Amino acid sequence: MTRSQLLAMLPILFTSATVIWVMTAIAIKRHHWWNATFSVVGLNLALIGCVIAYFVSPQIVTPLLVVDSYSCFYMALVLATGLATATLSHAYMEGYDGNKEEVYLLLNLSVLGGLVLVCARHFASFFIGLELLSVPLYGLIGYLVKERRSLEASMKYLVLSAAASAFILFGMALIYSQTGALSFTDIGARVAAVTGSSYTVVVVGGAMILVGLGFKLSLAPFHLWTPDVYEGAPAPVAAYLATASKVAVFAVLLRYFIEAKAYQYDLLLDVLAALAIISIVVGNVLALLQDNLKRLLAYSSIAHFGYLLVAFVSAGSLASEAVGVYLLTYVVTTLAAFGVVTLMSSPYKSHDADTLWDYRGLFWRRPYLTAILTVALISLAGIPMTAGFIGKFYAITAGVEKRQWLLLAAIVAGSAVGLFYYLRAMVQLYLRAPWVRKYSAPLDWASGTGGAMVVALMVLMIVLGVYPQPFISAIQAAGLH
Amino acid sequence: MILVWLLLIPFVGGLLCWQGERFGRGFPRWVALGTMMAVLGITVWLWITGDYSLTLLNGQSPRWVEEFQTSWIPRLGISFHLALDGLSLVLVALTGLIGVVAVACSWNEVQRNVGFFHLNLLWNLSGVIGVFLAMDLFLFFFFWEVMLVPMYFLIALWGHNAPGGKGRVFAATKFFIFTQASGLMMLVAILALVFVHYTATGNLTFAYEALLKTPMSASTEWWLMLGFFVAFAVKMPVVPLHSWLPDAHSQAPTAGSVDLAGILLKTAAYGILRFGVPFFPNASHEIAPFAMWLGVIGVIYGAVMSMSQNDVKRFVAYTSVSHMGFVMIGIYAGTTQSLQGVIMQMLAHGISAGALFILCGEVYERLHTRDLREMGGLWSRLPILPPIAMFFTAAALGLPGLGNFVGEFLIMVGSFKVAPVITIISASGLILAAVYSLLMMQKAFFGPTQSTEKLRDLNFREIATMLSLMILILWMGLYPQAILEITKAPMAGVEAIYAAAAKTPAAAVAGVLP
Numbered sequence: 001m002t003r004s005q006l007l008a009m010l011p012i013l014f015t016s017a018t019v020i021w022v023m024t025a026i027a028i029k030r031h032h033w034w035n036a037t038f039s040v041v042g043l044n045l046a047l048i049g050c051v052i053a054y055f056v057s058p059q060i061v062t063p064l065l066v067v068d069s070y071s072c073f074y075m076a077l078v079l080a081t082g083l084a085t086a087t088l089s090h091a092y093m094e095g096y097d098g099n100k101e102e103v104y105l106l107l108n109l110s111v112l113g114g115l116v117l118v119c120a121r122h123f124a125s126f127f128i129g130l131e132l133l134s135v136p137l138y139g140l141i142g143y144l145v146k147e148r149r150s151l152e153a154s155m156k157y158l159v160l161s162a163a164a165s166a167f168i169l170f171g172m173a174l175i176y177s178q179t180g181a182l183s184f185t186d187i188g189a190r191v192a193a194v195t196g197s198s199y200t201v202v203v204v205g206g207a208m209i210l211v212g213l214g215f216k217l218s219l220a221p222f223h224l225w226t227p228d229v230y231e232g233a234p235a236p237v238a239a240y241l242a243t244a245s246k247v248a249v250f251a252v253l254l255r256y257f258i259e260a261k262a263y264q265y266d267l268l269l270d271v272l273a274a275l276a277i278i279s280i281v282v283g284n285v286l287a288l289l290q291d292n293l294k295r296l297l298a299y300s301s302i303a304h305f306g307y308l309l310v311a312f313v314s315a316g317s318l319a320s321e322a323v324g325v326y327l328l329t330y331v332v333t334t335l336a337a338f339g340v341v342t343l344m345s346s347p348y349k350s351h352d353a354d355t356l357w358d359y360r361g362l363f364w365r366r367p368y369l370t371a372i373l374t375v376a377l378i379s380l381a382g383i384p385m386t387a388g389f390i391g392k393f394y395a396i397t398a399g400v401e402k403r404q405w406l407l408l409a410a411i412v413a414g415s416a417v418g419l420f421y422y423l424r425a426m427v428q429l430y431l432r433a434p435w436v437r438k439y440s441a442p443l444d445w446a447s448g449t450g451g452a453m454v455v456a457l458m459v460l461m462i463v464l465g466v467y468p469q470p471f472i473s474a475i476q477a478a479g480l481h
Numbered sequence: 482m483i484l485v486w487l488l489l490i491p492f493v494g495g496l497l498c499w500q501g502e503r504f505g506r507g508f509p510r511w512v513a514l515g516t517m518m519a520v521l522g523i524t525v526w527l528w529i530t531g532d533y534s535l536t537l538l539n540g541q542s543p544r545w546v547e548e549f550q551t552s553w554i555p556r557l558g559i560s561f562h563l564a565l566d567g568l569s570l571v572l573v574a575l576t577g578l579i580g581v582v583a584v585a586c587s588w589n590e591v592q593r594n595v596g597f598f599h600l601n602l603l604w605n606l607s608g609v610i611g612v613f614l615a616m617d618l619f620l621f622f623f624f625w626e627v628m629l630v631p632m633y634f635l636i637a638l639w640g641h642n643a644p645g646g647k648g649r650v651f652a653a654t655k656f657f658i659f660t661q662a663s664g665l666m667m668l669v670a671i672l673a674l675v676f677v678h679y680t681a682t683g684n685l686t687f688a689y690e691a692l693l694k695t696p697m698s699a700s701t702e703w704w705l706m707l708g709f710f711v712a713f714a715v716k717m718p719v720v721p722l723h724s725w726l727p728d729a730h731s732q733a734p735t736a737g738s739v740d741l742a743g744i745l746l747k748t749a750a751y752g753i754l755r756f757g758v759p760f761f762p763n764a765s766h767e768i769a770p771f772a773m774w775l776g777v778i779g780v781i782y783g784a785v786m787s788m789s790q791n792d793v794k795r796f797v798a799y800t801s802v803s804h805m806g807f808v809m810i811g812i813y814a815g816t817t818q819s820l821q822g823v824i825m826q827m828l829a830h831g832i833s834a835g836a837l838f839i840l841c842g843e844v845y846e847r848l849h850t851r852d853l854r855e856m857g858g859l860w861s862r863l864p865i866l867p868p869i870a871m872f873f874t875a876a877a878l879g880l881p882g883l884g885n886f887v888g889e890f891l892i893m894v895g896s897f898k899v900a901p902v903i904t905i906i907s908a909s910g911l912i913l914a915a916v917y918s919l920l921m922m923q924k925a926f927f928g929p930t931q932s933t934e935k936l937r938d939l940n941f942r943e944i945a946t947m948l949s950l951m952i953l954i955l956w957m958g959l960y961p962q963a964i965l966e967i968t969k970a971p972m973a974g975v976e977a978i979y980a981a982a983a984k985t986p987a988a989a990v991a992g993v994l995p
Binding site: 378383384385389393396397400401408411412413415416419420423424427430431467468469472473476 | 553557624627633638658
């Protein structure tokens with residue numbers, strides 16, 4: 001392994017070291033603040049490692065991993081999300097009376113899985129990354145072991161996620177049986193030559209992988225777990241689940257499509273287009289009457305991945321750029337929304353503040369926190385001046401460029417329906433509450449790292465919405481060709 | 482640069498109002514008033530010093546009186562481009578005026594969260610000014626949507642829950658969804674236009690001037706025009722798409738109604754004049770008869786509906802639908818005369834409908850009802866308000882000598898050459914206007930009184946507001962030349978584009994219509 005290959009691996013190496021470091025630290029002495037700080041420092045080092053890796057990229061490290069500008073961008077995104085989750089967890093876990101420290105261990109492990117996933121160019125690393133990403137999540141979702149909803153969510157996720165992984169593994173095996181290849185590029189080259197009954201086997205294999213990924217991305221009709229798990233999971237974990245885990249999976253999906261030249265198969269694109277439409281419809285319609293903010297965000301994330309698939313399917317010259325911009329805006333917005341939910345529920349006291357009633361009249365108690373949630377909801381709805389609009393704009397642009405009128409109609413209709421529930425949630429924040437609420441963020445919410453992070457996210461949402469050019473340039477530089 | 486100030490002053494003023502509430506409730510009000518006065522002052526200054534005779538759309542590239550351009554998102558060919566011509570100027574001036582009036586009329590009405598209220602009001606006005614100035618389609622859409630959120634808050638938080646209605650949150654949400662959904666259709670059309678231009682020239686741009694001469698097939702032109710048309714028709718509102726308007730008006734606070742009727746509806750007409758017709762002249766020419774019939778339906782439907790309203794704000798809302806029908810007819814008649822009538826009608830309606838909504842608010846403050854059945858005989862209980870109401874009702878029904886008459890008259894005269902049947906039928910709207918206006922006056926101010934108790938009369942602030950609006954309406958009715966001169970050049974430009982489209986052989990659009 002050459003020096004530049006090692007440098008390219010820095011983010012992954014740093015994160016792995018952080019895992020061991022944090023584990024050792026916990027073994028020596030349990031101390032919440034120190035352990036949180038260790039993992040945050042480790043993740044920050046990994047983030048710096050991304051920058052170093054960018055300068056030596058592109059590097060192919062073993063047949064399994066590739067570190068190019070594309071993976072650097074997505075590694076940075078996953079790491080930043082991990083960092084945000086860690087800071088949010090710190091405020092949140094303060095109130096938990098069990099062992100708090102392992103959260104950071106599990107989180108770092110999961111981030112490591114995400115990093116491997118976005119660098120994967122081979123089915124083996126694809127699967128390792130995916131499992132490394134998902135398995136720690138079982139523990140994270142069920143971390144509040146004394147709460148029934150949390151445990152239930154964890155079990156549900158465990159069973160379904162394992163089933164999905166089995167699907168993916170079997171699909172890989174089927175494709176391997178006919179092509180004898182595992183790396184993305186080889187598969188692409190050999191599938192093109194496959195004919196007859198072997199072709200059917202490959203199609204079945206591809207379909208099984210798609211089902212598994214559809215589950216991980218919570219695309220309808222594989223979305224059934226999403227609202228329950230988001231509702232039961234601790235708020236910071238739900239934030240991570242909605243962002244980093246999906247971003248990493250989507251990044252590898254896009255890389256597979258481009259490296260294996262899957263864009264030439266119309267059948268595949270038609271299936272994805274159908275998934276997009278179903279996700280937009282199901283996500284938006286089921287969100288309409290939700291009274292639980294976490295469930296509402298879960299359904300909204302289903303719909304958002306429908307919009308994202310539109311950009312993905314109508315991949316013209318803009319494909320990886322549109323997907324990158326959309327994912328960036330989605331991550332920033334979703335983290336901000338879940339961040340406010342986390343701060344409202346911090347420190348943890350037996351139940352998260354998740355019903356809309358808990359937020360009624362919040363503006364008159366915590367005006368700035370409410371402003372952040374308002375901007376996040378407006379951004380989710382895709383109104384200009386916020387990040388969400390730029391993302392939606394790119395999705396629609398990609399659709400128009402490829403003349404996908406049906407998909408565009410779905411976006412327009414979905415957005416109109418979506419407005420209803422975003423506004424419904426938003427106006428609750430401003431209506432006067434007739435009685436004193438049980439939940440409110442602590443008065444000094446902004447002085448902690450979690451609060452500072454959420455404020456920074458709000459600034460980022462507005463900057464992205466008003467002056468997106470620098471971000472677009474960065475994403476353009478990180479494109480796959 | 483002065484155009485940027487027009488946007489920034491209300492924007493910053495809004496922030497000041499929000500944060501200034503800690504100095505007392507008066508502070509945000511005075512800041513807001515000062516801000517809108519400044520905007521109005523700048524437009525008046527521009528009006529006096531600028532030369533608006535040269536601005537033209539026809540011929541070569543458009544020439545603007547004031548312009549500001551800077552790079553924004555070069556990746557997608559988007560620039561921050563503001564420009565001003567006669568058409569923009571009069572509408573920005575109207576925005577400034579309505580802004581001042583809206584601040585003044587909510588002086589007593591709004592007592593809760595005064596700072597946040599003015600933040601929303603000023604940001605909404607800032608967005609509207611942006612719509613009137615934007616010369617980049619992305620920027621235009623940006624402002625088109627930005628003005629919605631503050632309006633939503635104005636209705637949802639400071640609105641009334643009128644008895645029998647579905648509540649202010651419902652009305653606000655309906656307003657938002659109607660405009661946003663149609664706005665997204667426009668966004669799709671904008672992007673399609675940009676890509677048509679891109680495929681033709683290899684130049685990705687959202688600039689107004691570049692897109693003006695985009696070559697496209699007749700069927701493409703039709704579809705794109707429809708995307709724009711739907712968005713503007715919802716906002717105007719054209720009759721089958723109007724149902725958000727009465728709800729929004731009846732639940733909105735006075736300032737919200739004034740804002741909505743006075744300027745928000747005008748953004749739609751502006752959009753058609755600035756973008757809809759110049760981008761798609763042939764398709765606009767094809768759809769003109771249909772659009773004009775929609776206008777006629779609006780005129781008559783609005784008038785008939787307003788006769789049966791008991792809520793006085795719903796009454797004014799339906800009269801707006803009726804008056805906007807005339808605007809629709811005038812735009813698609815497409816002669817300079819009718820187009821100038823459209824501008825006059827928009828300005829006069831903005832002022833008269835705004836004034837009527839303020840009067841509704843003032844009556845509500847005193848009687849605590851907006852139900853016409855509970856009014857009656859107010860003339861004897863209030864000395865000054867009823868004559869003022871009489872004046873603005875007369876303006877609304879098109880009494881010669883007042884601004885609305887000039888507008889309607891010019892629209893009629895200009896349209897008659899193009900579509901005599903439509904014009905004749907729509908003229909019945911004038912008679913209906915007289916009927917419903919006088920019915921309303923009769924129900925509210927004459928007849929038996931409910932009580933003999935005297936009501937608190939208008940104070941100095943209210944009288945000053947009303948008086949200035951009355952003077953303006955009178956001025957527009959007696960000496961409309963000042964406004965006609967300023968808008969002549971852009972309207973002549975629109976007419977020229979229209980006339981050119983009329984001459985193109987029918988073969989160009991063959992196969993589009995069944």
